[in-house]
Amino acid sequence: METKFLLPAALFVCVSFFQKASAQKIGIFDGQTDIGKNVKTGSATFIPQTRQYVVSGAGANIWGDHDEFHFVWKKMKGDFILYAKAEFAGWKGMEEHRKVGWMVRKTLDGNSPQINAVEHGDGLTSLQFRRTAGAVTEEIKAKTDHANIIQLERTGNTYTMRVARYGEPFVIETISNIDLGDDVYVGLFVGSHNADVTETGIFKDVQITVPFKGIADQTTQMNLGSRLELLEVATGNREVIYTVPNSIQAPNWTKDGKSLIYNDSKGSMYNFDMASRQPQLLNTGDVKSNNNDHVISFDGKMIGLSSWVKDLGGSIVYTMPVTGGPPKQITPKGPSYMHGWSPDGKSLVFCGDRGGEFDVYKIPASGGKEIRLTTTKGLDDGPEYTPDGKYIYFNSVRSGLMQIWRMKPDGSGQEQVTSDDFNNWFAHISPDGKSMVFLSFLKTEVEPGIHPPYKHVYIRMLPISGQGTPKVLAYFYGGQGSINTPSWSPDSKRIAFISNSNPIP
Numbered sequence: 001m002e003t004k005f006l007l008p009a010a011l012f013v014c015v016s017f018f019q020k021a022s023a024q025k026i027g028i029f030d031g032q033t034d035i036g037k038n039v040k041t042g043s044a045t046f047i048p049q050t051r052q053y054v055v056s057g058a059g060a061n062i063w064g065d066h067d068e069f070h071f072v073w074k075k076m077k078g079d080f081i082l083y084a085k086a087e088f089a090g091w092k093g094m095e096e097h098r099k100v101g102w103m104v105r106k107t108l109d110g111n112s113p114q115i116n117a118v119e120h121g122d123g124l125t126s127l128q129f130r131r132t133a134g135a136v137t138e139e140i141k142a143k144t145d146h147a148n149i150i151q152l153e154r155t156g157n158t159y160t161m162r163v164a165r166y167g168e169p170f171v172i173e174t175i176s177n178i179d180l181g182d183d184v185y186v187g188l189f190v191g192s193h194n195a196d197v198t199e200t201g202i203f204k205d206v207q208i209t210v211p212f213k214g215i216a217d218q219t220t221q222m223n224l225g226s227r228l229e230l231l232e233v234a235t236g237n238r239e240v241i242y243t244v245p246n247s248i249q250a251p252n253w254t255k256d257g258k259s260l261i262y263n264d265s266k267g268s269m270y271n272f273d274m275a276s277r278q279p280q281l282l283n284t285g286d287v288k289s290n291n292n293d294h295v296i297s298f299d300g301k302m303i304g305l306s307s308w309v310k311d312l313g314g315s316i317v318y319t320m321p322v323t324g325g326p327p328k329q330i331t332p333k334g335p336s337y338m339h340g341w342s343p344d345g346k347s348l349v350f351c352g353d354r355g356g357e358f359d360v361y362k363i364p365a366s367g368g369k370e371i372r373l374t375t376t377k378g379l380d381d382g383p384e385y386t387p388d389g390k391y392i393y394f395n396s397v398r399s400g401l402m403q404i405w406r407m408k409p410d411g412s413g414q415e416q417v418t419s420d421d422f423n424n425w426f427a428h429i430s431p432d433g434k435s436m437v438f439l440s441f442l443k444t445e446v447e448p449g450i451h452p453p454y455k456h457v458y459i460r461m462l463p464i465s466g467q468g469t470p471k472v473l474a475y476f477y478g479g480q481g482s483i484n485t486p487s488w489s490p491d492s493k494r495i496a497f498i499s500n501s502n503p504i505p
Helices: 009-019
Strands: 031-035 043-047 052-057 069-076 080-089 099-105 114-120 124-130 138-145 149-155 158-164 171-175 184-191 199-209 225-232 238-244 248-253 259-264 269-273 278-282 302-309 314-321 336-341 347-353 358-364 380-385 392-396 403-407 422-429 435-442 455-463 471-478 494-501
Touching: 043 069, 052 069, 052 184, 069 099, 080 099, 080 184, 080 471, 099 149, 099 199, 114 149, 114 158, 124 158, 124 171, 138 158, 138 171, 158 471, 184 199, 199 494, 225 248, 225 471, 248 494, 302 336, 314 336, 314 347, 347 380, 358 380, 380 422, 392 422, 403 422, 422 455
Parallel strands: 336 380, 471 494
Antiparallel strands: 031 069, 043 052, 052 199, 069 184, 080 149, 080 199, 099 114, 099 184, 114 124, 124 138, 149 158, 158 171, 225 238, 225 494, 248 259, 259 269, 269 278, 302 314, 336 347, 347 358, 380 392, 392 403, 422 435, 435 455, 455 471
């Protein structure tokens, strides 16, 4: 997929500078190199304002028994996930075999063993690899073309390419027994397929993730690092606004748009100031075992918490002022997981386990009698009111996979909203009442009734009616705690969420 880019004059000054400084850091990368012999000098720069990497390279080809191209690289060991939105700069109709993408190499020699996930100028998208030094390059063509979302993942000696046209789910190809050694060069590349011509690639939302070691399940202790990200719904642009080496979860956007409220894995709540981009501990009194099910009231004045109380059977729902203060207990017993507040402020809805069956319950916001709204066997979870109060959306496993459902506030008229090949959790309705987003797990990774951390997940969007095909807004590594609770900005233009990674060396 090609996009026309007009690059500012200041950028070319930066590019010229970096041509001479191949070992100097460029954003998250350690350096840059022209791969191959007598290759026309390439260049790269990182633009902090737009969070873009602009990479230009020449070279006859990346194929056969050797390669010629420009490479922006970082040394890494172990497993990793490489992600970017990648497109060519320039007009359509140029060299159809020019290439842009991610690459992993054993060395910086032209004939090095390597593997790459690549988009070609004509839209061909493929996984290409050279098993040994000087061997002939092999290729697996993706079952899609013109992919501009490119992800390359290493798990031991197995490499997985996940590619998509933005908005669509990944198409996946995997190859095993590619031994490049533990210590490798990973990075972005551009090749022109013409030794005399320089081509340019634009890379956005570039992330390197170091995943959880092992297979995460519902009992996995959440201790990976966290990235607090903002997603612009209209464009898909992402910005990491805060990174910590521990687990933070479930950002709620305050009604004034000035703060995000989230929890950490130790049970504390924090108010993250958007201006200073720094968190402050939120006073929750003696309630200090808070989990990632917390919701701000529609008027922005109160917050509902879910906090572990062993003697009461697990998670208990509390309410308190959004600015902090002594919480008030609402549910008499657990487990009770807070998920929704009615627009008039009078009712709370939560997921409760009563007698071994998880269902949706409603309770007065001041406390009182619980009303069971769902009775179908199987997990019903994540209830949330629409801004007009006409519906409660929730997710249910009753039809096989986890899907989004809705009902009237009294529990009547229960109907399925999504019906596809994913496990869909936690529908969040935009403040303007037009759209919903939800978290989607792959059925090949996750069973329908659980939502573990550290998986390949999507944030997808649909009109509130559920009509049409869901659009993928974000592709990332996360799951539990990423978007359990409402996290739309008040103007319905952005979403806050958490992605995860071990610290990057």
